[in-house]
Amino acid sequence: MRHKASTPHIFVVMGASGDLAKKKIYPTLWWLYRDRLLPENTFFVGYARSALTVAQVKEKCKPFMKVGESEQERYEQFWKVNSYVKGSYDTRRDFELLDQEMNKVATPRANRIFYLALPPSVFDIVTTNLKACCMATQGWTRVIIEKPFGKDSDSSAKLSNHLAGLFKEEEIYRIDHYLGKEMVQNLMTLRSLKKENLQLAINRHQLIAPRVLLQQTGMFPRLYVVFLWSHLIVSSPDKLGNTCIVCGVVSGDQGSLISVGTRSNSGTMSRSAALVKSESAGAEEMLSLLRQSLKSCKTPGETNFEASTPHIFVVMGASGDLAKKKIYPTLWWLYRDRLLPENTFFVGYARSALTVAQVKEKCKPFMKVGESEQERYEQFWKVNSYVKGSYDTRRDFELLDQEMNKVATPRANRIFYLALPPSVFDIVTTNLKGCCMATQGWTRVIIEKPFGKDSDSSAKLSNHLAGLFKEEEIYRIDHYLGKEMVQNLMTLRFGNRIFGPTWNRDNIASVFISFKEPFGTQGRGGYFDDFGMIRDVMQNHLMQILCLVAMEKPCSTSADDIRDEKVKVLKSMKMLTLDDVVLGQYVGDPDGEGEAREGYLDDPTVPAGSVTPTYALAVTRINNERWDGVPFILRCGE
Numbered sequence: 001m002r003h004k005a006s007t008p009h010i011f012v013v014m015g016a017s018g019d020l021a022k023k024k025i026y027p028t029l030w031w032l033y034r035d036r037l038l039p040e041n042t043f044f045v046g047y048a049r050s051a052l053t054v055a056q057v058k059e060k061c062k063p064f065m066k067v068g069e070s071e072q073e074r075y076e077q078f079w080k081v082n083s084y085v086k087g088s089y090d091t092r093r094d095f096e097l098l099d100q101e102m103n104k105v106a107t108p109r110a111n112r113i114f115y116l117a118l119p120p121s122v123f124d125i126v127t128t129n130l131k132a133c134c135m136a137t138q139g140w141t142r143v144i145i146e147k148p149f150g151k152d153s154d155s156s157a158k159l160s161n162h163l164a165g166l167f168k169e170e171e172i173y174r175i176d177h178y179l180g181k182e183m184v185q186n187l188m189t190l191r192s193l194k195k196e197n198l199q200l201a202i203n204r205h206q207l208i209a210p211r212v213l214l215q216q217t218g219m220f221p222r223l224y225v226v227f228l229w230s231h232l233i234v235s236s237p238d239k240l241g242n243t244c245i246v247c248g249v250v251s252g253d254q255g256s257l258i259s260v261g262t263r264s265n266s267g268t269m270s271r272s273a274a275l276v277k278s279e280s281a282g283a284e285e286m287l288s289l290l291r292q293s294l295k296s297c298k299t300p301g302e303t304n305f306e307a308s309t310p311h312i313f314v315v316m317g318a319s320g321d322l323a324k325k326k327i328y329p330t331l332w333w334l335y336r337d338r339l340l341p342e343n344t345f346f347v348g349y350a351r352s353a354l355t356v357a358q359v360k361e362k363c364k365p366f367m368k369v370g371e372s373e374q375e376r377y378e379q380f381w382k383v384n385s386y387v388k389g390s391y392d393t394r395r396d397f398e399l400l401d402q403e404m405n406k407v408a409t410p411r412a413n414r415i416f417y418l419a420l421p422p423s424v425f426d427i428v429t430t431n432l433k434g435c436c437m438a439t440q441g442w443t444r445v446i447i448e449k450p451f452g453k454d455s456d457s458s459a460k461l462s463n464h465l466a467g468l469f470k471e472e473e474i475y476r477i478d479h480y481l482g483k484e485m486v487q488n489l490m491t492l493r494f495g496n497r498i499f500g501p502t503w504n505r506d507n508i509a510s511v512f513i514s515f516k517e518p519f520g521t522q523g524r525g526g527y528f529d530d531f532g533m534i535r536d537v538m539q540n541h542l543m544q545i546l547c548l549v550a551m552e553k554p555c556s557t558s559a560d561d562i563r564d565e566k567v568k569v570l571k572s573m574k575m576l577t578l579d580d581v582v583l584g585q586y587v588g589d590p591d592g593e594g595e596a597r598e599g600y601l602d603d604p605t606v607p608a609g610s611v612t613p614t615y616a617l618a619v620t621r622i623n624n625e626r627w628d629g630v631p632f633i634l635r636c637g638e
């Protein structure tokens with residue numbers, strides 16, 4: 001929020017007759033005014049239903065204003081720039097009077113701040129009336145709301161939607177005044193700034209028998225937060241007396257169940273903690289969840305795989321590298337193991353004129369068909385078909401739609417996997433939306449990384465997709481997250497207590513994440529040359545692994561919680577400069593054999609003279625408590 005000293009500002013205390021107003025808002029305004037921390041032309045208007053004068057408001061506030069002897073003159077000046085309007089909260093006319101008052105105290109060119117020191121029951125109507133009658137016409141408007149923001153999740157969401165319908169997000173300020181308290185603000189400084197000596201001390205290894213710090217929480221007055229070792233445990237005050245001392249930790253086999261014993265002043269012991277947090281889900285539990293999720297009929301996103309409904313899986317870019325190496329093999333293995341719904345059909349789509357037999361031949365080296373599986377393998381290809389079509393011709397997508405209607409009745413769910421260069425994502429999704437959506441069933445669109453070439457094109461792609469599909473219809477894939485080794489990282493880190501205290505800068509000198517591909521582009525220049533090694537592999541696969549290695553423990557294994565922890569890592573990373581990076585392009589080895597003799601530029605699908613990197617190494621840094629000073633070296637090369 002910017003303010004020019006010359007622009008008048010009007011601060012309106014809505015609910016000026018109340019407790020918050022007299023104990024906190026007016027005193028704070030006075031102290032800011034006294035210390036000349038407000039813009040020169042600032043005026044204050046009180047508004048409430050009670051019939052009060054400014055003198056009466058002043059009297060109510062008196063016990064809380066702490067006016068020094070030498071400050072009397074300034075104090076009187078403060079009240080001189082105050083006025084008061086009596087009005088109800090649901091009468092539009094009263095808000096018009098408030099607007100008139102504001103126009104009187106300052107010219108129309110003024111910024112307006114409304115502080116709702118009011119019960120949440122009137123937030124809706126008051127903000128509606130403010131929007132209708134009181135917005136600044138030549139300046140900005142801000143609306144400040146005090147907690148609680150609703151009574152429960154529903155009313156809180158309702159309030160948020162209501163506010164979003166009236167104001168831009170930057171016009172709304174939600175306040176929890178406890179965050180403004182010095183003691184609370186100091187907590188972060190205390191914990192992190194002096195990290196060399198203090199951070200180390202505030203953890204479970206250094207604190208052998210810490211005193212329990214009891215802090216009444218604002219949200220649940222009868223619950224207390226107990227800071228104990230590095231765990232946050234919520235307990236009730238009658239279970240933990242004010243003088244209790246923490247004295248026990250019980251570890252279970254799988255990770256750790258922590259239980260708290262308390263000792264009263266008299267020395268008697270009770271093992272009682274009300275709510276005990278488990279440190280992590282055990283490895284076996286996690287694996288069993290994975291198994292369950294593979295076989296479940298419903299995913300959390302409500303994608304429903306009823307066995308009776310036909311499903312059509314369309315591989316867009318069926319002639320390509322990804323299709324033959326990963327998509328068709330995976331579909332075959334799922335089909336082989338009967339992990340797909342009974343009536344599932346597969347349709348390949350690409351510009352190349354291919355038959356199903358030719359697609360089958362291309363895929364052959366990657367399908368790993370066991371001897372006893374031959375019959376099932378032939379069945380798999382029998383439920384496959386192929387459509388030749390371009391990516392930008394609507395007519396071809398209509399033909400694809402016809403093919404889908406042929407292989408399964410109109411009642412079918414449709415899944416489109418875009419094994420295509422991102423350069424055609426836009427046009428392909430537009431055409432899918434125009435011609436190929438399921439009419440009696442759901443549609444899903446799966447998109448492979450990279451999602452754009454940079455922030456702008458990535459945002460453009462997201463907006464484009466959001467204009468065509470609902471969020472639950474879009475799946476963005478990074479296939480490295482499906483690899484066992486990558487999936488195991490979380491289990492390894494958070495399921496084994498040994499890593500809890502050691503997975504940090506005190507014990508790890510550097511982290512090396514290396515991707516070596518022992519072959520070249522092999523005809524994939526059409527996609528690869530536009531993107532290069534950083535965008536193809538480093539920015540997505542390697543960064544995902546880096547995040548899993550570096551992130552803190554998520555509060556659950558839900559996708560959103562894991563994503564949130566990853567984002568924190570990315571936000572802590574230092575921007576790379578060219579000095580942190582090494583780039584290269586592979587050349588042929590004249591003494592090598594076969595493919596090894598060919599360099600990148602020898603691939604006929606690569607444009608002559610391309611300088612696209614096929615090798616990249618970057619030294620990255622994560623500036624947080626855990627990883628300060630530890631280089632994370634990412635290396636990838638064809």
Ligand SMILES: NC(=O)C1=CN([C@@H]2O[C@H](COP(=O)(O)OP(=O)(O)OC[C@H]3O[C@@H](n4cnc5c(N)ncnc54)[C@H](OP(=O)(O)O)[C@@H]3O)[C@@H](O)[C@H]2O)C=CC1
Pocket residue numbers: 317318319320321322323325326350351352391418419420421422423424448449450479523524525526527528536
């Ligand atoms: N290869 C892999 O192992 C992996 C690839 N991916 C991702 O899959 C996507 C496709 O990659 P990949 O299969 O390797 O690449 P390909 O170069 O093999 O491209 C796939 C298909 O797209 C078509 N195509 C290629 N270039 C163009 C172009 N310039 N304009 C229009 N269509 C084109 C071709 O089909 P046709 O000409 O017949 O229409 C080609 O068969 C990329 O987003 C990549 O990041 C993700 C994970 C692994």
Ligand SMILES: O=C1O[C@H](COP(=O)(O)O)[C@@H](O)[C@H](O)[C@H]1O
Pocket residue numbers: 517536537
């Ligand atoms: O995303 C990609 O990954 C593959 C390598 O995947 P992997 O599972 O075989 O390790 C890579 O070949 C391709 O260039 C890239 O687009």
